[in-house]
Amino acid sequence: MARKIAIYTRISRDDEGDGLGVARQREDCERLADLRGWRVAKIYEDNDVSAYKRNVRRPEFELMLSDLDAGLVDGVIAYDLDRLARQPRDLERLIDIYDQRSRLVFATVTNDVNLSTADGRTMARVMVAFANKSSHDTSRRIKRKHLELAQQGKPNGGPAPYGWQKDGKTVDPEAARHIREAQKQILAGVRIGTIRTRWQEAGLGHPREGTKRMAHHHLEHILTNPRLCGYRTYRGEILHDDEGQPVIGEWETINTVEEWEAVCAAVAERKRKAPGQSIARKYLLSGIxxxxxxxxxxxxxxxxxxxxxxxxxxxxxxxxxxxxxxxxxxxxxxxxxxxxxxxxxxxxxxxxxxxDIPVEARWPKEAELADTESEIAKLIKAKKAGRLSVSTLLQLLPDLERKRDELKLERARFRKEARRAESVGxxxxxxxxxxxxxxxxxxxxxxxxxxxxxxxxxxxxxxxxxxxxxxxxx
Structure with missing residues (x-):
């Protein structure tokens, strides 16, 4: 009786979205199954899924392990061992199952590794360790490249965020209009949940076609993204240059810094007032x-x-x-x-x-903030020129940075109130x-x-x- 075999295929990136990479792996694995006289019981496919990243779950891989452990299949065929595992812990989970079921078979298209023997398992461990190191080296180079791009103010090369066209640099006028209108609503007191409902009904803001629901945090990120005012971010934080100034990206902006700060302050204020609570109201004078x-x-x-x-x-x-x-x-x-x-x-x-008298829109402490930022820049410049020691810099810098951050927060609140008054008017x-x-x-x-x-x-x-x-x- 022919053995029932599982075929596992995986590719880390499928930029075209056509699945041709895993299809080629499947064809080669099926050809190998025919040569061995095995019957393919099920094909497990993780397309566009990394096996190296620890926080990524491979649903088909997990299902395959479960079926293998339950005796629903009698072995596994993969194109290469690194398609199955790039983390030693994943390989050990597979080896544990082969330890428990001695009659299981295993084969790959590119090499001959037998997980049923001690020598084969040792070889598999060595191969996965080298594959893990290769992925780690690649990840380190990619991170360094992304940091360099960020420091130069260039886009990261991924899909363009909502608000910009496919090149990631040119503003999409229609999307920008929706973003600005939603920001005005936030300044006027409208909840993000209310805006999200309207955007879902209109099909706005979805990064991928076919997405029906929009998460609250996704819309919040769209409306408070530092990219809106030109700030370049790296790993979720605004990137600063050697003089302590925000790095400006090479793309068109949707907001001024003042507009962006006002919206961020309004969102942060609502979170402080009711953390984790719904503040939706149905009646005009509720709470009033x-x-x-x-x-x-x-x-x-x-x-x-x-x-x-x-x-x-x-x-x-x-x-x-x-x-x-x-x-x-x-x-x-x-x-x-x-x-x-x-x-x-x-x-x-x-x-x-x-x-008939316009309201003064200028923040009264603008000069004080500018002086504080100038002092910080002078200290950093003096340290680079060798006129200031590291210990002295670390004694003087924290107080100035704290003052700068407090002034920026005060300025953001001032601008939020000014914009809110304009919106109400x-x-x-x-x-x-x-x-x-x-x-x-x-x-x-x-x-x-x-x-x-x-x-x-x-x-x-x-x-x-x-x-x-x-x-x-x-």
Missing amino acids: ARCGLCHNKIRGQVNRKWKPGSKAAKFTYQCSKVNGGCGKVGRVGEPIDEFIIDLVLQEQRREAAAA ADIGQNFEDLPIERQQAIILHSLSAVLIHPAGRGARKFDPDLIEPVWRE
Whole structure:
């Protein structure tokens, strides 16, 4: 009875995506199986998958080991031993199975290694060790090359990020427009999750065709990528030159440094306020409205009796004992929202019409930051010229670097608030109902710090605006 054999094929990189590399391996392995009189039971194929990288899982390799251990196949054929393993630990897992099942067979197209014998296993270990060293040497050369390219401000040669055309240097106008619009929404208070939903529906931002869902962190990276303002990164960090200045890449930019810093600050601020928590809201005044009796925050809640076409209220603002309130104030939500929206928009339009003096957009500590960066550059230059010792440099540098980083963070917050104010001002001229809930709330909070809702008494009553007290910002 012919043995049931597994064929394993693998190639590290399939740039064309046509699988021709593994197809050639499969043909040669099938030819060898015919010569040995073995029957091919299953073909396990890991295309475009590395066997050297420790954090990469090869699903077909794992399945093959499982089937081999379970006795579903009687041996393995591979084109070469390094197709199976480039990490000694993977080879040892395979050898353990051959130790347990002495009748298993093994063959490769390029050489004759028998894992069933001690000599064959020793030879296999030596071959995998040399293959591992070869991969390590190649990896080291590639990393050094990528670092050199990064220091020169050149792209890394991979697929162009979203926002640029295939050459990685020329901006894609349509993609850049979507990025800028999403950044404006973030500055106006819109959650990344809300933007992600819209991008998914429109099919935007996907690095590969056929991708249906976009991860939250992927969209966050697109909108906060240092590449947007021209900064070159290496292993996720902004690369600096010998004078401590960011390396500028050889590509067109989508943002200015000021715009990019403002967006990064807005994203970081939201993470600090609610780390790992969802801050999505369904109702306009949730978190803004307060009970007129106990002053506890009031949140909107759906009216379960409401149905389309019915006269019942769709939702209410209710002071809840569960949230620490008195539970004595509850009002229909829609008329309160309409009243506050109309009140705030009228006030903001009056302010916009009366304002004839432009707001100072320059950060007041710009000169202080420039002086600090200049001091750092002078110290580094003095060290290179031999006028300053390493110990002295390490004593003076940390305090200056800490001051520089604090000033940069302060500047980013300043620019974020300036951009947010511009974004809110631009929203006033749009249809309020068409804006996301986060942007609507940003407009409300631009003028109001809270809305006090006073009790209306028992029984059905008409809406009384005197019982809704807006608390204006000074």
